[in-house]
Amino acid sequence: MVIRFKQSFIMTLILIVSLASAGTSWAADTSTVVLEKLILSKNEISVENGAQATVTVAALSSDATKKDVTELTKWTNPDDTIATIYNGKIVAKKEGTITVIANYGNKTEELKIIVTKQVKSLTKSVNSLELRKGKTGSIKLKANYTDNSTPEDVTVKADWSSNNETIATVVNGEVTAHSAGTATITATYGKQTVTVEVNVEIVSRLDLSVDQLSLLLKESLPVTLTATYPNGEATDVPTDVTKDAVWTTSNKKVADVVKGVITAYGAGTATITASYGTEEITLEVDVDTTRKLVVSNQNVYLSLDKATGKLQETIKLEAIYPDDKKVDVTNVAIWTSSNAAVAYVNKGTIFAEGSGSTTITAKYGDKTVTVKVDVDIARHLDLIEKVGMSVGQSKDLDLNASYADVTGTTNVADKAVWSSSDESIVYVSKGKISAYKMGEATITATYGGITVKTKVSVDVPISISLSAKTVDIKEEKSYAATLDAVYDITDSTKNVNLTSKAEWSTSDEKVAEVNSDGVITGVAKGTATITALYNKTKYTLKVNVGLVSVLEADTQLIILSSVADEDSKIGKTKTIVLKAKSSAGLNEEFLATDVTWKSSNPSVAGVSDGKVTGYTKGKATITAEYGGQKVTVSVEVDMIQSIEATHQSVDLKTGAKGPKEQQIKVTATFSDGTAIDVTDSAEWKTSNYKIATTNKGKVTAVAYGKTKVTVKYAGKTLSIPVEVDMLKYLQTDEVSLKLKVKEEIQITATATYVDGSEDNVSKAALWTSSKILAATVKDGKIKATGKGKATITISYGGKKTKVMVVVE
CATH class of the missing domain: 2.60.40.1080 (Immunoglobulin-like)
Structure with a gap:
């Protein structure tokens, strides 16, 4: 029995030890959750002076959990005159930089606060950017501050973003284009934001070198693609964007395309599409499995005169098969002429029959080709327009013809039909003209269905004209007009001055006078017509005296301040500068005192010799008159x-x-x-x-x-x-006291403001006692006057707190 008890005791003891050991192992595997670190929403923050911002604080524990401890965090601030922080709320006070420390638990974290000037507006260097793929463009950003200090370049300091980074990205104002399209770049600094639109590979149109293409089987031909941008100019050199485009085909079995090279693979029709930037263009390709026809010459010129030209010409016609094999089918094709009276055709040989033009057509199978034929027909005739001669003089005129397939021109004067409108004055034969008496006649030449004419003047001026059509002069100034006769346009020495032979007159002597030698003198401001009468013909010129054709002001709007000083950006006065031009476009020189100035509202703004002065708030219009012209300038005074x-x-x-x-x-x-x-x-x-x-x-x-x-x-x-004195709360260092009679104690009243700052207001606060027989108080000093109880009330900044006093 005893042995069994011992055995049982031993087993129980072993079990307890085992369980204790197991318990020890389990306890060792269980770790305690501890605070690892503090995480701030921002470790550096910029705040405009007078503005507010917020940061949050999170506590990261060893079990990877996060907890918002913003309101539980204590902040250490080295200088609350620059900025204050309470419960994560930052209030900017003045420009400067401080580093505050967040403390929670046993962890701390630093926050750098930069208080900047208050930004009034931002100025961007460009309103938009046009970029090619892979290229870059720059945007400069300046901040304009409310203190009117010099604008600052804040390109690097600003926050930049793109609404579509697949099209364009931005870093510190440097924009990089990635793909075709439009993106909006946004820059933010302070509370201000500006945007710039970026267009990448934006084209207004695409053009192909051909509108339609016909190919034989396995034939390849290149086409060229050109892009035109919105400014109306072609792309930068080189203008070819063929290799940069995206090419597709509607039917690869008929025709395919690689970088603009189109290759025919089967009979039929395919649509080739080229895409570049945001545009695309299509090209229809026809692939012929049989043949196409080619003629050796599509423009033929023949002559009826065997001595000077060809009477006939043989055209070779070839059929081209899919395997590029060429076969002469001249003799087996069907040939026709649209006008056999001009030229007829037999097995490719074209014969001249009569003067004119016709079209020769060759047909083989289901294909046709045409040849244009001219017989003694010039495409263009060139003859001098005017000729000046003297009686008894002769001249040879050249009649130059340009032909369809002939390089250069040919003088056909002896082949043309010539005639004179008056043979008693001028006679013509094979281009040679002879002058018989004074007068004018028209010479006509006809060749190959084309007629040209020239005017011939015999001892008669080809033209008579005044030295000018319009003249601008000042009052009491002069201009010498001349009347000149042109007798030979090829020889200026034969021209004659008719000024002294003409009879001169003016339409208004009060404006301008003219003497017998054509000298015009300005009398008064205005316009007059000067007339030179010669051989019963009147020649006139317009004279402007003291007038200008254009009067311009250097500004259309003047902004003034009635209270401005000399250093102000907006002045109290501003001078208008005028510019005048004559009818000939020349700049006029004049003084401001020569101009008539007037203000529509002198009480708002007055003007004297172009100097405008602002007097009171309102709008006015300044009018300047000079040389018959007026110009107006709007004035705004104190228009805010x-x-x-x-x-x-x-x-x-x-x-x-x-x-x-x-x-x-x-x-x-x-x-x-x-x-x-x-x-x-x-x-x-x-x-x-x-x-x-x-x-x-x-x-x-x-x-x-x-x-x-x-x-x-x-x-x-x-x-x-x-x-x-806006307080968050008011507190004292003691809230209850036990005193003996005649005992005194000084307590302190502390005001905590809404911005988190504190101040000792013991002397500034109002102290009252509910029972002066028990205790009195002044500036925080409490004195026990007799046994009993009293309530001391402290009032400051709209807040109250109490101290309970028991006098024993």
């Missing part, structure tokens, strides 16, 4: 599109840590987009001066509360909310 303030709201504090003051700058943007600082000239008001005051944009805290600062300029108004 908008006003902008550097701050949309203001938070101030009356405590020791401030800020107690905030300077607000106001910028006015005029109708032409120019912006100027109008802080000092604007009208400033506050809705409650007991809370905050304002003077030329400087807002000063007075006492706790909310108010609004209103700024007004040129009819535009802005309201800016102002909060003073």
